[in-house]
Amino acid sequence: MEKISRTKVIDVLKSTAYGSIVNVKGWVRTRRGSKVVNFIALNDGSTIKNVQIVVEIDKFDEDIIKDVTTGACISINGELVQSQGKGQTVEIQCREIEVLGPCGADYPLQKKGHSMEFLREHANLRLRTNTFGAVFRIRHNMAMAVHSYFHEHGFFYFNTPLITASDCEGAGQMFQVTTKNLYDLKKDADGKIDYSDDFFGKMTSLTVSGQLEGELGATALGAIYTFGPTFRAENSNTPRHLAEFWMIEPEVAFNDITDNMDLAEDFIKYCVKWAIEKCQDDLEFLNNMIDKTLLDRLHFVLEHDFVRLPYTEGINILEDAIKKGHKFEFPVYWGVDLASEHERFLVEEHFKRPVILTDYPKEIKAFYMKMNEDGKTVRAMDVLFPQIGEIIGGSEREENYDKLIGRIKELNIPMKDMWWYLDTRKWGSCPHSGFGLGFERLILFVTGMQNIRDVIPFPRTPNTAEF
Ligand code: ATP
Numbered sequence: 001m002e003k004i005s006r007t008k009v010i011d012v013l014k015s016t017a018y019g020s021i022v023n024v025k026g027w028v029r030t031r032r033g034s035k036v037v038n039f040i041a042l043n044d045g046s047t048i049k050n051v052q053i054v055v056e057i058d059k060f061d062e063d064i065i066k067d068v069t070t071g072a073c074i075s076i077n078g079e080l081v082q083s084q085g086k087g088q089t090v091e092i093q094c095r096e097i098e099v100l101g102p103c104g105a106d107y108p109l110q111k112k113g114h115s116m117e118f119l120r121e122h123a124n125l126r127l128r129t130n131t132f133g134a135v136f137r138i139r140h141n142m143a144m145a146v147h148s149y150f151h152e153h154g155f156f157y158f159n160t161p162l163i164t165a166s167d168c169e170g171a172g173q174m175f176q177v178t179t180k181n182l183y184d185l186k187k188d189a190d191g192k193i194d195y196s197d198d199f200f201g202k203m204t205s206l207t208v209s210g211q212l213e214g215e216l217g218a219t220a221l222g223a224i225y226t227f228g229p230t231f232r233a234e235n236s237n238t239p240r241h242l243a244e245f246w247m248i249e250p251e252v253a254f255n256d257i258t259d260n261m262d263l264a265e266d267f268i269k270y271c272v273k274w275a276i277e278k279c280q281d282d283l284e285f286l287n288n289m290i291d292k293t294l295l296d297r298l299h300f301v302l303e304h305d306f307v308r309l310p311y312t313e314g315i316n317i318l319e320d321a322i323k324k325g326h327k328f329e330f331p332v333y334w335g336v337d338l339a340s341e342h343e344r345f346l347v348e349e350h351f352k353r354p355v356i357l358t359d360y361p362k363e364i365k366a367f368y369m370k371m372n373e374d375g376k377t378v379r380a381m382d383v384l385f386p387q388i389g390e391i392i393g394g395s396e397r398e399e400n401y402d403k404l405i406g407r408i409k410e411l412n413i414p415m416k417d418m419w420w421y422l423d424t425r426k427w428g429s430c431p432h433s434g435f436g437l438g439f440e441r442l443i444l445f446v447t448g449m450q451n452i453r454d455v456i457p458f459p460r461t462p463n464t465a466e467f
């Protein structure tokens with residue numbers, strides 16, 4: 001076969017160089033037609049769209065044509081022509097075919113319309129479906145939006161460690177990291193494991209958040225963001241939780257809680273707008289195939305301000321709803337950690353738009369959040385989204401050394417290895433704020449997918465670490 005440099009399908013479809021000879025390579029979606037002429041729909045992943053290859057059967061060796069089956073990888077040289085058919089403007093009149101990788105009838109993705117569950121079991125192949133192609137092109141574009149937003153706004157991309165000796169959010173959710181021989185663990189007189197001979201000489205785990213290190217960055221560089229893997233060993237089998245997910249954590253010196261809310265809202269809207277502008281084909285596909293309200297929902301978020309509401313008022317609204325006969329599974333009272341049904345009631349039924357809930361009771365929030373004057377609530381903010389629930393959790397941080405130490409003692413947090421964090425409050429402390437946004441929750445919202453396992457290529461959840 002003649003060597004011609006490859007053109008991506010996305011570029012072929014935009015080309016008007018009729019009569020020129022092009023090479024395309026990709027995977028066969030379908031082949032249909034008669035004994036005289038066949039039409040191959042070819043996809044190379046560069047776009048959701050396929051290019052149509054027209055093959056006049058009598059010009060080709062029968063043995064080659066029979067290998068052009070669904071899933072096979074082929075290379076085509078042919079003439080770019082204006083298409084007579086519906087739904088496309090160009091097609092390729094085939095001159096030469098090479099089958100790079102045949103694909104037998106035992107290929108699991110023969111037919112369309114597999115269940116998401118089935119596709120999860122074939123996560124190595126599901127990438128080749130239209131749906132997952134669309135999702136992962138959008139995921140890439142959202143990553144670009146994240147970097148672009150922060151870069152444009154003067155934030156520095158700050159890489160915090162994945163292996164850590166501190167437990168920021170509280171015990172029990174961390175994956176331990178060790179090189180110790182688990183078959184021969186020595187314990188001291190109190191039954192404790194001695195880590196002094198472990199790789200790092202102390203107990204270490206995979207990080208649940210880069211925030212504490214992020215605060216060091218913010219109180220030096222002014223404004224930073226992290227964007228990296230985050231690990232939580234929480235045994236919550238929900239469509240919103242992964243054991244390994246990607247988190248974006250901006251942290252900004254001199255920002256108070258209001259600045260923090262402004263940043264969160266502006267940032268999310270920027271990402272949604274980016275998707276609408278740059279992922280049109282993929283969004284249209286998902287809007288047709290997965291969720292008919294997707295595009296409306298994205299536009300709606302862009303066009304409306306998020307509601308900003310103190311937790312206490314949120315509780316009042318929920319209690320009112322109960323009085324009027326609304327039934328919740330879990331109880332509502334001041335001090336309760338809201339269940340997802342409560343959050344969704346506020347967002348989807350009461351306000352019918354995103355809600356930023358603020359000023360939570362200190363008992364249900366982390367030690368580092370800034371205390372309000374009432375001594376009961378902290379300057380926390382959760383951004384709650386339709387269908388997703390919590391998409392962002394953040395706060396203004398407690399910058400006062402004595403107050404912070406007070407909270408740490410109250411909560412019995414093991415801080416002996418945390419001197420480096422407390423130093424920020426000792427020397428040149430400053431007001432600052434930040435938040436964490438779960439990247440996959442953003443992708444859920446932007447794609448309309450229902451399960452978080454379907455917006456990360458290879459999900460890690462309890463009892464699943466395949467691929
Ligand atoms: P949730 O209440 O939904 O379990 P959280 O309050 O534990 O979340 P934070 O500690 O505030 O979450 O983390 C910040 C953000 O990270 C959350 O708003 C969410 O978007 C995301 N996130 C948290 N846990 C997970 C997880 N297990 N899988 C995917 N994303 C997560």
Ligand code: MN
Pocket residue numbers: 382390392393394
């Ligand atoms: Mn949270």
